Amino acid sequence: MDGNGRWAEQRSLPRTEGHRAAETTVIDIIEAARSAGVEWLSLYAFSTENWNRPGVEVDYLMRLVRRVVRKHAPLLLARGIRCRFLGAADPRIPRELIQDFDDLTTLTGDNRRMTLTVAFDHGGRRDIVEAARSLIRSGTSADDLTERVFAEHLPFPDTPDVDLVIRTSGEHRISNFMLWKVAYAEWVFPEVLWPDFRAPDFLACLHAYQRRDRRFGGLPAQPNGDPR
Ligand code: IPE
Ligand code: MG
Numbered sequence: 001m002d003g004n005g006r007w008a009e010q011r012s013l014p015r016t017e018g019h020r021a022a023e024t025t026v027i028d029i030i031e032a033a034r035s036a037g038v039e040w041l042s043l044y045a046f047s048t049e050n051w052n053r054p055g056v057e058v059d060y061l062m063r064l065v066r067r068v069v070r071k072h073a074p075l076l077l078a079r080g081i082r083c084r085f086l087g088a089a090d091p092r093i094p095r096e097l098i099q100d101f102d103d104l105t106t107l108t109g110d111n112r113r114m115t116l117t118v119a120f121d122h123g124g125r126r127d128i129v130e131a132a133r134s135l136i137r138s139g140t141s142a143d144d145l146t147e148r149v150f151a152e153h154l155p156f157p158d159t160p161d162v163d164l165v166i167r168t169s170g171e172h173r174i175s176n177f178m179l180w181k182v183a184y185a186e187w188v189f190p191e192v193l194w195p196d197f198r199a200p201d202f203l204a205c206l207h208a209y210q211r212r213d214r215r216f217g218g219l220p221a222q223p224n225g226d227p228r
Contacts, residue, residue, distance in 0.1 A: 001022060001025070001026070001043060001044060001045065001168065001194045002167055002168050002169040002171050002193075002194055003018075003168050003169025003170075003171075003192075003193030003194045003195070003196075004018030004019045004021070004022050004193070004194055004195055005018050006018070006169065006193055007021060007193040007194070007195040007196065008021075010193075015057060016056075016057060016060045018193075018195055019057075019060060019061060019064055020064065021195035022194055022195050023064070023068050024195070025194055025195055025196075025197050025198070026043065026068065027072060027075070028197075028198055028199055028202075029041075029043075029197065029199070029202050030076075030079075030081065030116060031079070031199070032199035032202045032203065033114065033202065034079055034080075034081065034113060034114045036202075036203065036206060038114060038206075039113075039114055039115065040114070040115050040117070040159060040160060041114060041115070041116050041117070042086070042116075042117040042118075042119060042159075042162070042178070043116070043117070043118050043119065044119045044122065044175075044177050045061075045065060045118055045119060045120045046061060046065070046087075046119075046120045046121055046122070047119075047121075047122060047123060047175060047176055047177075048087070048090070048121060048122065048123030048125075048126055048176065049123070049175070049176065050121075051090065051092065051121075062093065062094055062097055065097065065120065066094070066096065066097045066100055069097075069100045069101065069104055070100055073103075073104050073107060073108075076104070076108055076111075076116070077107055077108050077111065079113065079114075080111045080112065080113030080114065081108060081111055081113060081114050081115075081116050082108050082109060082110075082111040082112060082113075082114070082115045082116065083104045083105055083107075083108045083115075083116050083118065084105055084115065084116070084117050084118070084156060085101040085104075085105065085117075085118050085119075085120055086117050086118065086119045086120070086122050086155055086156065086178075087119055087120050087121040087122030087123065087126075087155075088101055088120050088121050089121060089126070090121045093120075093121060101118075101120075115159070117156065117159065119177070119178070122176075122177070122178075123176045124174075124176045124177055124178050124179030124180065124182075125176055125179060127154055127155055127178075127179070127180065128154075128179060128180060130153075130154075130155070131150060131153035131154045131180075132153075134153040135149070135150065135153050138153075150180075151180065154180055154181075159181065160181075161181045161182075161183065161184065161185070162178055162181045162182045162185040163185060163186065163209070164185060164186050164187075164188065164205065164206070164209045165177070165182060165185045165186070165187050165188070166188050166190065166202070166205045167187070167188075167189050167190075168189075168190050168192055168193060168194045168197050169191070169192070169193050169194060170189060170190075170191040171189070172189050184214070184216055186209050186212045186214065188205045188208050188209070190204075190205065
């Protein structure tokens with residue numbers, strides 16, 4: 001979800017106003033994804049590198065996320081959305097926010113229409129290092145280690161590989177996002193800034209994805225759709 005700061009700067013507003021405006025987009029895209037039949041939606045809200053931002057901006061984001069999580073909990077529950085939080089390991093995160101994450105996870109735990117993963121204080125490299133630590137602790141031998149076994153030690157191993165990554169605001173970077181799971185993801189980079197991103201923009205990304213020919217290193221299917 002990129003471009004909040006630039007959205008605000010274009011309006012001569014403080015950067016935090018861009019984050020505030022992002023709330024509308026977040027709800028719009030959750031609804032759009034659910035209506036379109038998306039079963040797994042992940043939102044990258046805060047990276048392990050975002051701690052490098054000024055303290056006032058970090059504090060604002062912590063408070064904003066807390067407010068959004070609490071305010072929209074009934075809607076998420078009613079819409080059949082199971083919520084989970086990826087990362088959220090840093091001791092600098094306010095205890096009350098961790099409690100809100102836990103509460104929303106529990107509240108929506110039986111929902112199955114769509115799983116919403118909020119990546120907050122997330123880093124793909126951290127997840128890989130944590131998986132390696134977990135493997136070492138489990139006593140897995142080098143010979144027994146496979147990609148499948150490794151993936152089971154990543155957080156939320158039931159989450160499928162990422163099919164499509166949408167990065168708004170015209171930036172073309174991975175920025176440490178779910179590094180293991182994006183191995184064969186398709187990517188789209190809409191120019192629109194996140195606070196201006198709306199359901200039609202999201203659907204345009206899905207349509208772009210549908211036109212992609214995913215070969216996973218293989219060859220294109222034959223015209224009749226059969227594998228070669
Ligand atoms: C939001 O956009 C992403 C967050 C880390 C919350 P930015 O704050 O990165 O906006 P730009 O890139 O400065 O425009
Ligand atoms: Mg940015």
